[in-house]
Amino acid sequence: MRVRGVDRVAKLHDDEVDIDASLVERLVAEQFPRWAGLSARVVEGSGTDNVTFRLGDELAVRLPRTASTSGQVEQDLAWMPRLAPYLPVPIPEPLELGRPGQGYPFSWGVYRWLPGEPFDAASGDAVAVARQLAEFVRCLREVDTAGAPVPSGDPFERGTPLTPRDGMFREALDEIREYFDVARVLASWEESLAADTFDGPARWIHGDLMSGNVMVADGKLSAVIDFGTARAADPAADVMPAWWIFEGESRKAYRQALAVDDNTWLRARGWALSLSIIAIPYYRDRNPDTIPDGQAYVADLLAD
Numbered sequence: 001m002r003v004r005g006v007d008r009v010a011k012l013h014d015d016e017v018d019i020d021a022s023l024v025e026r027l028v029a030e031q032f033p034r035w036a037g038l039s040a041r042v043v044e045g046s047g048t049d050n051v052t053f054r055l056g057d058e059l060a061v062r063l064p065r066t067a068s069t070s071g072q073v074e075q076d077l078a079w080m081p082r083l084a085p086y087l088p089v090p091i092p093e094p095l096e097l098g099r100p101g102q103g104y105p106f107s108w109g110v111y112r113w114l115p116g117e118p119f120d121a122a123s124g125d126a127v128a129v130a131r132q133l134a135e136f137v138r139c140l141r142e143v144d145t146a147g148a149p150v151p152s153g154d155p156f157e158r159g160t161p162l163t164p165r166d167g168m169f170r171e172a173l174d175e176i177r178e179y180f181d182v183a184r185v186l187a188s189w190e191e192s193l194a195a196d197t198f199d200g201p202a203r204w205i206h207g208d209l210m211s212g213n214v215m216v217a218d219g220k221l222s223a224v225i226d227f228g229t230a231r232a233a234d235p236a237a238d239v240m241p242a243w244w245i246f247e248g249e250s251r252k253a254y255r256q257a258l259a260v261d262d263n264t265w266l267r268a269r270g271w272a273l274s275l276s277i278i279a280i281p282y283y284r285d286r287n288p289d290t291i292p293d294g295q296a297y298v299a300d301l302l303a304d
Contacts, residue, residue, distance in 0.1 A: 009042055009051050012286050016065045017105060024053045024061050026102045032110065035059065045118070045212045048287075049228050054113060059095070063108040072228035073097060073109040075149060080227065083204070086143045088135055090114055090223045116215030116222035119245055124219035126250035132221035133214060134257030137238045141203040145232035148204060158207035159233025162193055162270045169274045175281040179295055184302050185277065192270025196263040202232035209241040239268030240275075243301050273301045 009019045021040040029036035038056035046052035049069040053061045064070040077094045084091050096110040119129060151157045155164035173185060206213075207229030215223040229237075239260055242251045255265065276297045283290050 010287075011065075012048050012283070013066050015067065019051050019063055019065070019104070021053060023102055023104055024055070024063070027098055027104060027108065028055065028061065028110070030101055031098050032096055035110070047212070047226060047228075050226075055110070058113050060092075060111045060113045061098075061108065062111060063104070064106045067106070069228060070106040073107050075230070076109060076111075076227060079148075079230065083140070083143055083227075083230075087139050087224075088132075089221050092225055092227065114215060114223040114225060116217040118212045119214040119216050119221075120211065121245060121247055121250060124216060126246060127253045128219070129214075129216060129221050130246050130250040130254040131257045133209065133224075133241060134254050136221065136224055137206070137209075137235075137258060140206060140238070141235055143204050145202055145204055148202075148232040149230070150202065150232050157231070157233075158229045158271070159202075159205045159231060159235075159237040161197055161234075162267060162274065165274050165278075166193065169277055172278045172281050176277070176284075179280065180298060181302075185273070185298065188302055188304075189270060189273060192266045192273065195266035195270070198234035198236065198264075198267065203235040204230065205233050205235060205237040206230055207233075207237045209238055209244065211245045214241070214245060234267065236264045236267040237271065239264060240272045242268065243272045243297060243304070247300065269301060269304060273298065276301070 021042060024040035025038075028038065028040070035055065038059070040053040040055050040061060043052040043054055043060070048065070050062050050064050050072065055061050062073060064072060073094070074097065076092060077097050080092050080094055084093070092114065093112040094109050095112060098108040098110065100106060151160045155168070169189060173180075173182060206224065206227060208226055209224070213224060213226040214221065215225060239255070239258065242254050246254050260268070276294045280291055280294045
């Protein structure tokens, strides 16, 4: 994963705290002096919920951006060691839980650095990676969900019904009418809303299998990272990579490997569509470089 030597991380949210490499180095030196002196470099595209820094060569530091995501590090500490033995590729390995300090108000984590680069469908064997990721998802679904985090009813939580998102979806779409054929977007959305709701046993989901969280090395799936949205919920959430990162034959291979039925496919497509539509007006001014990707995702979803 690429790192860069910037001082301060650009803010994406109104309630986001200040985070920079100097803060990370001070926190580490204060709380984990055995790693004092290691340089911190921010990881490009490290996420909208957390900021990730590479610390030296062997470690990563993860800091929540806002209070609403500040419990993700504790969740990692509780669940990554329990999930890891059942999964076919490495996942984040938390080493230490950091506490608020140096003016930073949240818990934060130190992890072992996982090698690899974010998946790019244009390079390597995308069909093979699609099948490998499907195997990862199948294994994750089989892990016992006893005691697992579950949705709280917040419509922003992955793996939940689509209907509670309808109002915010339409409001966001109205703000960006100039970008899309609104009638086509609504037709796709309403088809997903009409799909059968999930009524089976909740399964473990990752919930955020975007290219930046799907790592490859030597053309093969090497790791899956960022389990901040992991919970026991509707497994349709982990069908979204079919559009997020795969295309053409690799999309078909992913669906086939997971044996996705039509209703699950439609729910997943609706979730992927709603995430893109809602994100575009939110990030249009905060992170404009992401808007072309969002538009491309929507175009691809409408072509399905």
